[in-house]
Amino acid sequence: MRNAVPCAVIGFALLGAAVPAWAQTPTSVPPSDAPSQTPQGKEATALPPVNTPLVLKQLTIEGNQRIPSNRLMAAVPFHVGDTISQSRITEGLQDVMKVYQQENVGGKFHQNLKINGKDVIVEWTVEETGAAAEPARPLKLESADFTGNLHISGAALHKALHIQPGQTVTPAEVLSDEKAVQALYVKKNIGVTIVPEVRYPHHDDRVAITYHVTEKAPD
Known part of the structure; x- marks a missing residue:
């Protein structure tokens, strides 16, 4: 049946x-x-x-x-x-x-x-009932800058960064660059606090990162 x-x-x-x-x-x-x-x-x-x-x-x-x-x-x-x-x-x-x-x-x-x-x-x-969403476009680095750095030059800090303008940006890579900058300060026995700020100046997939540095010089 x-x-x-x-x-x-x-x-x-x-x-x-x-x-x-x-x-x-x-x-x-x-x-x-x-x-x-x-x-x-x-x-x-x-x-x-x-x-x-x-x-x-x-x-x-x-x-x-x-x-x-x-x-x-x-x-x-x-x-x-x-x-x-x-x-x-x-x-x-x-x-x-x-x-x-x-x-x-x-x-x-x-x-x-x-x-x-x-x-x-x-x-x-x-x-x-619905089309597949387009995958999110990867973020691209337009620029990276530093503020508050007194004991280490901006050129030296830029050289430590792994992400270069035009390359893809991910949170993990930003954290990696933050640690690389911190390592330079450790070598000079200088305490430091680093706060990255990510901005979208063109309101698209291009980002500008500013690393705000607060140094604590050795006694």
């Missing part, structure tokens, strides 16, 4: 500016036993419980345009031939939804199960 278990899973949409994957609030997804068992036809009157073991005979996903199927399938923790339950199938769809979250692509997800005895065919359909 073949039974169909249609289930529409609530999707999500991304609006406005792109949000990094790590900062996203997890999408509300249905619990593992969410699929409502809705028999179709007079003969389909007794569907198995959601935790009944079923053999996966076929798994398909359609409607995905912005994320390739092989990547979505790689996120699913089971394969054709495995013995799984309806609850586990829904969890697999949730894993697919997480991939869409990571790629900042909105979508609505639908699940249809075709159960024939102990066998099940799983059909997932995606309605994509």
Whole structure:
């Protein structure tokens, strides 16, 4: 006896500016036993419980345009031939939804199960509702300057910097340059406090960094 278990899973949409994957609030997804068992036809009157073991005979996903199927399938923790339950199938769809979250692509997800005895065919359909956000452009260093340096020349401090104008700027590289400047002061036995200030003078991806130096001369 073949039974169909249609289930529409609530999707999500991304609006406005792109949000990094790590900062996203997890999408509300249905619990593992969410699929409502809705028999179709007079003969389909007794569907198995959601935790009944079923053999996966076929798994398909359609409607995905912005994320390739092989990547979505790689996120699913089971394969054709495995013995799984309806609850586990829904969890697999949730894993697919997480991939869409990571790629900042909105979508609505639908699940249809075709159960024939102990066998099940799983059909997932995606309605994509948002394009993938453009990746953030890397920041480029336009200039680096120093203020407050009295015991070490600006030329010597600039020579210690690893980031040069035109190169990519990351927080880790700024911290590395800060430590390099500090090392020069340590060699001269001079205490120092360094506070980097990052500015966007052109309101684009170019940054200007000013290292504010507060020296404490040796006694």
